[in-house]
Amino acid sequence: MTLLISGLYIACMVLMVKLFVIAGSPSSIGSWLYSLFLVVIFSRMILTRRFSKYRRIGTSVFTLLFALSYIWTMVDNYGSILLGEAAVLSGTIPFNPFLLPVLPLYLIFSRSLPFSAVITGGVLSVTGLALIWSMVAITIGKGWCSWVCPFGGYEDFFSRIRKKPLIHLDGFANRLHIFNTWFAAIVVLLSVLFLIPVYIYYLNPFSLITGFYNTGGLIGLCITAFLIILYICLVIILPYLTKKRFQCISYCPLGALQNLESRAACVRTVIDMDACDQCMKCVYECRFSAIDKSSIQSRKPMVLSSCAHCGECIEVCPNKAIRFEYSFVRSGTTKPSAQSRFARVVQSLIDPERVYVFSAFVFFVFFSSPFATDALNRIIACIGGLV
Helix, strand or coil, rough: CCHHHHHHHHHHHHHHHHHHCCCCCCHHHHHHHHHHHHHHHHHHHHHHCHHHHHHHHHHHHHHHHHHHHHHHHHHHHHHCCCCCCCHHCCCCCCCCCCHHHHHHHHHCCCCCCCCCCCCCCCCCCHEEEEEEEHHHHCCCCCCCHHHHHHHHHEEEEEEEECCCCCCCCCCCHHHHHHHHHHHHHHHHHHHHHHCHHHHHHHCCHHHHHHCCCCCHHHHHHHHHHHHHHHHHHHHHHHHHHHCHHHHHCCCCCHHHHHHHHHHHEEEEEEEECCCCCCCCCHHHHCCCCCCCCHHHHHHCCCCCCCCCCCCCHHHHHCCCCCCEEECCCCCCCCCCCCCCHHHHHHHHHHCHHHHHHHHHHHHHHHHHHHHHHHHHHHHHHHHHHHH
């Protein structure tokens, strides 16, 4: 029966890949290559139940392809990733996802968008990203950060280089989450008061990818240098030292917004203390510091709102004491036993783990495919030109 259920999920994913990747450009070699990659990754995910391992492979590849596509497009359109006045006034710059937390307030208070961006058309338009974000909030919630975000792969990579952390965040995790919330609130407030995207212009460590808004002169040079140093510290050094996605849990305004929205998601992560032997592997392996160590020691497990449902804790738990559970079902409710073969099939089909992984991967396919296929097609064209 397991193979039957897995086969059904894989078949559905093949249809999703055909719809979102191949249908738009059926003659593109990049589309077919990326489609094959997606189907293989998802198939391994479902058949082996090692969701986190294959999620990491998928997001790592996407992270690199996204950067290539985004930077290549910026250079083609504006000559470099230093966005001068002409680029800003053109109104064709892709909408930066880090602007989402301030978007509603801009529309409410100023009834305008005080930044240059494509309004409609494509996933990086204002309407496209706003629509995607709304759907994400009620389906996979904070899962955006681990399953879809095109920037998290860098931190994830550097956090896995060391076997053991040099800096332990066990006693500071909750404080970092609180700091993240206050930091995001202050950034949003300043952005609304001055009607400029403060984070994008002055505080975004991923400007190396999304582009620097260069004002020119010494001030512009200092801001650019500051953002590069910020990237090195938050995305490379601190994840390496702590084995955590430090920028995600303490600095990212999108992460803070997702923490607030996570309660609306349809799935939560649950720890069964009857099966838990307090080995703490989940605490050490959680890249988002979402599992409170003291709560497990007191046998009252608490998974924080910063949980990104990446599946890492489920994968490393030796006693299978951690699982995904529907948030609309009371925690601890016993699953009714299926009395017939058909009932068992239905029960397996709506298993929260499978449903969540499928939903998260569909969002990943939808969001990643335009950038990944563009990057692959550009790479193929370059290779063809050299040959």
